[in-house]
Amino acid sequence: MKNHFLSLGLTCAVLMSAPAMAQTMPAPAMPAPDALYQSFGQKAGIAKVIDNAVDRWMADPRIKPFFKDTVPQRLKFSLTEQVCQLTGGPCAYTGQDMKTAHAAMGVNKAAFNNLVEGLQLAMDAEKIPFTVQNRLLALLAPMNRDIITVR
Amino acid sequence: MKKTTLLASAMGLILSTGLAQADTNKLLLTGGVSTIAGSAGGGLTPWAVIGTNATEGEIGVSAYASRAKTQDYSLNGYGVAIGIHDRVEVSLARQDLNASPTFALNGFAGQAVSPGEHIKMDVLGLKVKVAGDAVLNSDSWMPQIAVGLEHKRVDPGSLQGIFTVLGVKDSGTDFYVSATKLFLGNGLLVNATLRSTNANQNGLLGFGSAMPGKNSRSLQPEFSVAYLLSKNVAIGAEYRFKPNNLQPHLSGSALAEDDWKDIFIAWAPTKNVSITAAYVDLGRIVSAVTPNQRKQTGYYLSTQLAF
Numbered sequence: 375m376k377n378h379f380l381s382l383g384l385t386c387a388v389l390m391s392a393p394a395m396a397q398t399m400p401a402p403a404m405p406a407p408d409a410l411y412q413s414f415g416q417k418a419g420i421a422k423v424i425d426n427a428v429d430r431w432m433a434d435p436r437i438k439p440f441f442k443d444t445v446p447q448r449l450k451f452s453l454t455e456q457v458c459q460l461t462g463g464p465c466a467y468t469g470q471d472m473k474t475a476h477a478a479m480g481v482n483k484a485a486f487n488n489l490v491e492g493l494q495l496a497m498d499a500e501k502i503p504f505t506v507q508n509r510l511l512a513l514l515a516p517m518n519r520d521i522i523t524v525r
Numbered sequence: 526m527k528k529t530t531l532l533a534s535a536m537g538l539i540l541s542t543g544l545a546q547a548d549t550n551k552l553l554l555t556g557g558v559s560t561i562a563g564s565a566g567g568g569l570t571p572w573a574v575i576g577t578n579a580t581e582g583e584i585g586v587s588a589y590a591s592r593a594k595t596q597d598y599s600l601n602g603y604g605v606a607i608g609i610h611d612r613v614e615v616s617l618a619r620q621d622l623n624a625s626p627t628f629a630l631n632g633f634a635g636q637a638v639s640p641g642e643h644i645k646m647d648v649l650g651l652k653v654k655v656a657g658d659a660v661l662n663s664d665s666w667m668p669q670i671a672v673g674l675e676h677k678r679v680d681p682g683s684l685q686g687i688f689t690v691l692g693v694k695d696s697g698t699d700f701y702v703s704a705t706k707l708f709l710g711n712g713l714l715v716n717a718t719l720r721s722t723n724a725n726q727n728g729l730l731g732f733g734s735a736m737p738g739k740n741s742r743s744l745q746p747e748f749s750v751a752y753l754l755s756k757n758v759a760i761g762a763e764y765r766f767k768p769n770n771l772q773p774h775l776s777g778s779a780l781a782e783d784d785w786k787d788i789f790i791a792w793a794p795t796k797n798v799s800i801t802a803a804y805v806d807l808g809r810i811v812s813a814v815t816p817n818q819r820k821q822t823g824y825y826l827s828t829q830l831a832f
Contacts (some may be wrong), residue, residue: 436550445652483581483611484550491552494756500795504755505712512663520660 408462410513413506417458417465424453426496437488440479457474460513482524490515548790549578549585549832554755554793555707556608557658559589559829561727562675563604563618563646564650566703568704568803568825569763569785570747572716573671573705575654576616577608578831579798584609593805597814599623601826606650616650616672622729627684629814636686640661644729646679659714661706669705675699677728691771692735693779697723712753714761720745725771726782726810743768757793762786767808778818783808787825801827 406412415421428450432441440450446506469475475491489512557565565576565587579585585699590603601653604618610737624645630636649681652673678696681688688695707713723733723742724762733741745768751761753784771780812818 375716486551486585487550487580498756504753506752508708508712513659515709518658 393472395509399475406462407471408464410461410506410509411458411463413463414457414510416503417454417463419500420457420461420463421450421454423493423496424450424457425501426451427493430492431489434488434492436491437485440485444460459476461510472517476521480524481522483518483522486518486522527828531626535650541709548725549583550580551578551585551611551644552660553796554753554791556585556587556724558791558799558832559587559591559604559616559618560605561591561593561600561602561618561620562648562650562677563589563602563616564605564652564673564675565606565608565614565616566718566802567749567751567787568714568789568827569762569765569805570651570716570718570749570785571650571656571673571675571701571703572718572749573657573669573703575608575611575614575671576606576831579608579611581611583611585832587829589827589829591801591825591827593807593823593825594720595805595807595810595823596758596819597626597811597816598821604648612654614652615699616648616652618650620646620648620727620729622646624729624811625682626812627687627812630684630811633687634690637683638687639683642682642684644679644681644684646677646728648728649668649676650674651672657706660707663709664704668704670702670704672700672702674701677724677732679728679731679733681809681811682733692733693731693771694733695726695731697720697728697732699724714749714751714753714759716717716747716749718747718749720747722768723770725768725780727785730771730780730782730811736770736772743770746798748807751791753805759791760789762788762792778809780811783820789825797831799829800832801829 428446432438452469455465456467459467528541556576557572559573560566564571564818565574566572575583577587588605593600601621604615604616606614608614624644628638628640628644635686652671654671657667657669699720699722701718703718705716721744725731736815746764748809749763751759753759767782767784772778785807787803787805789801791799791801793799805825807821810821
């Protein structure tokens with residue numbers, strides 16, 4: 375008699391605690407640290423966007439003077455590494471910091487905006503969704519403070 | 526020279542100057558659209574952004590034409606603005622309200638009102654950016670902040686007599702401070718404006734009030750939110766709190782003033798053109814002369830050319 379009551383009690387206890395356990399189980403969904411990197415199609419996808427962007431900048435009459443001494447392949451390589459790292463990908467950017475790289479260039483706000491436009495057009499061409507584009511722009515935009523030296 | 530001809534000539538000159546030197550470089554839609562008072566912002570509320578396509582080191586121009594139509598009124602507007610180095614904005618605007626329902630006030634307090642009357646108002650705007658960048662400093666909470674004024678002069682036509690009876694003046698100046706930020710990662714723009722004003726119905730019913738106990742000048746907050754659907758399209762909503770200085774002139778709520786609100790969509794097919802369409806709710810406007818004191822709702826359409 376006592377054993378039946380004991381096992382009944384234990385069963386009830388397990389049954390009653392099951393819903394409570396289920397309620398504490400699901401973890402809140404957290405964005406993966408490389409979510410943006412994945413959204414761009416990883417390094418290959420980023421490389422295509424950067425390739426497109428650098429070509430546009432060097433052909434844009436408004437800003438091509440800034441690139442007169444640039445070796446396109448080097449810039450594309452460097453930027454791909456930088457954006458890969460910035461978006462959470464497995465890369466290590468080994469280039470110069472933005473301030474040093476642009477210190478002598480005399481970049482003004484207009485030129486910076488033209489650059490952003492070129493990048494937007496490149497992302498459009500590579501069919502990067504608008505919301506994904508803005509997430510990358512939000513990471514790059516603060517660099518304006520180091521890049522623009524003519525105010 | 527008649528005032529309208531002068532205004533039109535000024536606009537023509539400014540536009541052709543703009544066309545001649547269109548080397549301006551703001552990012553798309555970051556100059557806002559034109560408010561009904563001629564300043565840059567949403568449709569109803571000035572933002573901290575400096576208008577035109579000119580960015581730092583540049584001078585730009587813009588011009589707009591707009592029309593709002595509600596059940597009993599229609600409001601046409603047009604104006605020009607100059608943007609200097611993304612720091613200073615000067616604007617000139619004209620509003621023309623078809624106020625024909627006010628003919629019902631003919632004879633009130635011995636005043637004669639003509640049928641089909643129009644109330645016209647000119648607004649001279651000045652705005653200065655004092656801090657921040659609305660778009661690029663996406664790693665900080667800091668908004669772009671600007672201070673501005675709108676000096677307004679109203680011509681009420683034959684309603685001048687009624688204006689005198691109400692004790693309202695024909696001109697007044699609004700002062701405001703705006704804070705605007707585009708949360709770039711989310712494509713969401715928010716704006717808050719605080720306006721010091723003594724204008725009734727934005728100035729269309731004069732300025733100030735002779736009503737005892739009514740504080741002529743008050744602080745009114747205004748809010749806008751806009752969401753970028755794409756590079757060229759934004760949808761949004763605005764809410765403008767309004768003073769209520771003329772209630773209870775005449776009888777009860779005859780001249781009551783309500784808050785203004787709208788929901789809008791703005792489309793920029795090119796860098797130089799934008800079109801804004803909105804549903805507006807302007808609340809009661811001289812409800813004494815409108816059927817069932819109904820609130821004024823309807824459409825708003827505006828096109829802007831910017832260089």
